Amino acid sequence: MVEAILSKTKGDRWIWLIVILLSILSLLAVYSSTGTLAYKKGVGTEQYLFKHLVMIVGGLALMYFSHLLDYRYYAGISKVLMIVTVPLLLYTLIFGNNVNEASRWVTIPLINQTFQTSDLAKLALITFLARTLTKKQEQIKDVKKSFLPIMGSVSAVFILIALANLSTAMMLFGVSILLLIIGRISIKQIGIVCMAGLVLLTLVVFFGPRSATYKSRIDVYMHPEKADPDKSFQANQAKIAIATGGIFGKGPGNSTQRNFLPHPYSDFIYALIIEEYGMVGGFLVVFIYLVLLYRCILIVTASPKAFGALLAAGLSFSLTIQAFANMAVAVGLGPVTGVPLPLVSMGGTSILFTSVAFGIILSVSRDIEEKKLAKDAKVIIGEIPAMA
Template identity: 90%
Template sequence: MVESILSRAKGDRWIWLIVILLSVLSLLAVYSSTGTLAYKKGVGTEQYLFKHLVMIVGGLALMYFSHLLDYRYYAGISKVLMIVTVPLLLYTLIFGNNVNDASRWVTIPIINQTFQTSDLAKLALITFLARMLTRKQEQIKDVRKSFLPIILYVGLVFVLIAWANLSTAMMLFGVSILLLIIGRISIKQIGAVCLFGFVLLLGVIFLGPRKATYASRIDVYLHPEKADPDKAFQANQAKIAIATGGIFGKGPGNSTQRNYLPHPYSDFVYALIIEEYGMVGGVGIVFLYLMLLYRCILIVTASPKAFGALLAAGLSFSLSIQAFANMAVAVGLGPVTGVPLPLVSMGGTSILFTSVAFGIILSVSRDIEEKKGKEKTVEDRVVVGEIPAM
C-alpha cells in the first residue's frame, strides 16, 4: 500500500523531500521544547509529541490528496473559500478566543481544537487573486471591472486580519502586491493599492485594540538597551539561546533556554534549533527554505498557464516570507511577532493549511510533468515512424 501511494505521488520530488525533512526536524524540536509546558500542565511530553505527530501525518495526507486534484479546480474552490472566509474572520473578531487583546482563534466544537482563521484567509485570498487576475487579463487595465473588485477584496481581508494579527496581514498584503505585479497590473494602480494599504495600516495601528503592544514591541526593537527587561524578555532569551549554541550546538534535547523562552515550540523554535544544532543547524534550515523557494520558482516559470503560475507564485512567496520573518525575529532582525515557522513550529491547523498550500503547488508541478511526458511520447512516436513528421 505504501509503495502504491509513493508511486502516485507526483510533482517536484525535491519539494516532497524537503517537506518530509522539515517535518522530521519539527518532531525533534517539539519533543525537546515542550518539557516545561508539559510540566506546567501536569502531563507527559509524549502527549504533545503524539498530538504534533498526528497533525504532521494529517498534513502530509492533505498534501498528497491536494496534489492529486487538478489545480484548475482550485479556481472554483477559491470562490467558496472567500464566501466562507469573510464572515468567519468577522466571527473570530467578535466571538473568538481572546489572548493578549487579540482574537485570532476559534475553537472547533466536539474536537476542542483551536483554529486560526487567518490561515484559511491566506489560502482563500491568494487562490482567489490568482483566479481574478487570470480571468480579467483582457480587461486588466479597466479600473471599474478589474481593479476595484481586486483592491476591495484585498483591503477587506487585510483589515479583518490586521485588527488582531497585524504581522500576518502585512505579509499577506505584500504577497498580494507581488501577485498584482506578476498579473500585469499597472504601476500607477499598484501605487494606488500601496497608498490604500498604508491608510488602512495607519487606521489599524492607531484605532485598533493592540496599539500599545505595537508601540512597545517597536520601541524594544529600536532601543533594546533602554527597554523594560520584562518587555524585552523574549528577545533577550532568544539571543542567549543563539549565542550559546555555537557552531555545532549543545546537541538534541540539551537546550537550557527552552525553560525560559515563553514559546520555544512555536514563535521561537528557530532559536531553540540553533541552540541545540548550532550555526550548522540554523544555516541548514535557511538552506532548506531557500531550496523550497527555488524549486517553486522553477514551477512558476515552467507553468504554461497564467493561473498555475500565479497560484504557485502566491503560495510559495507567502510561505517563504513567513518562514524568513519568523527566523528574522528569532535572531533579532525584527520586532517580536506571533508568526510560526512553517512545517516546523508546533501548531494545529496551521500545519494542515501549510500542507494544503504545498499540495496545490505540487498539483501545478504535476500538471507540468504530465504535459512534458505527453510531448515526449509524441516525439518518440514521431521518431519511430508511428506518427508522420510534419
C-alpha cells in the same frame, strides 16, 4: 515500499523531500521544547509529541490528496473560500477566543479544536487573486471591472486580519502586491493599492484595538536598551539561546533556554534549533527554505497557464516570506511577532493549512510533469515512422 510510495506521489520530488525533512526536524524540535510546558500541565512530553505527530500525518494526508486534485479546480473553490473567509474573520474579531489581547482563534464545535482563521484567509485570498488576475487579463487595465474587485478583496482581508494579527496581514499584503506585479497590474494601480495599505496600516497601528501592543513592540525593537525587561524578555532569551549554541550546538534535547523562552515550540523554535544544532543547523534550515523557493520558482516559470503560475507563486512566496520573518524575529532582525515557522513550529490547524498549500503547489507541478510526458510521448510516436 519506497518505490511504491514514490509511484503514487507526483510533482516536484525536491518539494516532497523538503516537506519530509522539515517534518522530521519539527518532531525533534517540538519534543525537545515542550518539556517545560508538559511539566506545568502535569502531563508527559510524549503527549505533546503524539499530538504533533498526528497533525503532521494529517497534514501529509491533506497534502497528498490536494496534489491529486487538478489545480484548476481551486479556481472555483477560491470563490467559496472567499465567501466563507470574510464573515469568519469578522466573527473571529467579535466572538473569537481572546489570547494575549488578540482574537485570532475560533473553536470548532464537537472536536473542541481551535484554529486561526487567518490561515484560511491566506489560502483563500491567494487562490482568489490568482483566479481573478487570470480571468481579468483581457480587462486588466479596466478600473471598474478588474482593479476595484481586486483592491476590495485585498483591503477587506487585510484590515480584518490586521486588527488582531498585524504581522500576518502585512506579509499577506506583500504577497498580494507581488501577485499584482506578476499579474500585469499597472504600476499606477499598484501604487494606489500600496497607498491604501499604508493608510490602513497607520489606522490599525495608531487607532486599532492592539495599538498599544504594536507601538510597544516597535519601541522595544528600536530602543532595546531603554525597554522594560519584561517586554524584551522573549527577544533577550532568544539571543541567549543563539549565542550559547555556538557553531555545532549543545546537541538534541540539551537546550537550557527552553525553560525560559515563553514559546520555544512555536514562535521561537528557530532559536531553540540553533541552540541545539548550532549555526550549522540554523544555516541548514535557511538553506532548505531557499531550495524550496528555488524549486517553486522553477514551477512558476514552467507553468504553461497563468493561473497555475500565479497560484504557485502566491503560495510559495507566502510560505517562504513567513519562514524568513519567523527566523528574522528569532535572531533579532525584527520586532517580536506571533508568526510560526512553516511545518516546523508546533501548531494545530496551521500545519494542515500549510500542507494544503504545499499540495496545491505540487498539483501545479504534477500538471507540468504530465504535460511534458504527454509531449515527449507524442514526439516518440512521431519519430517511429520516420525511423522505419
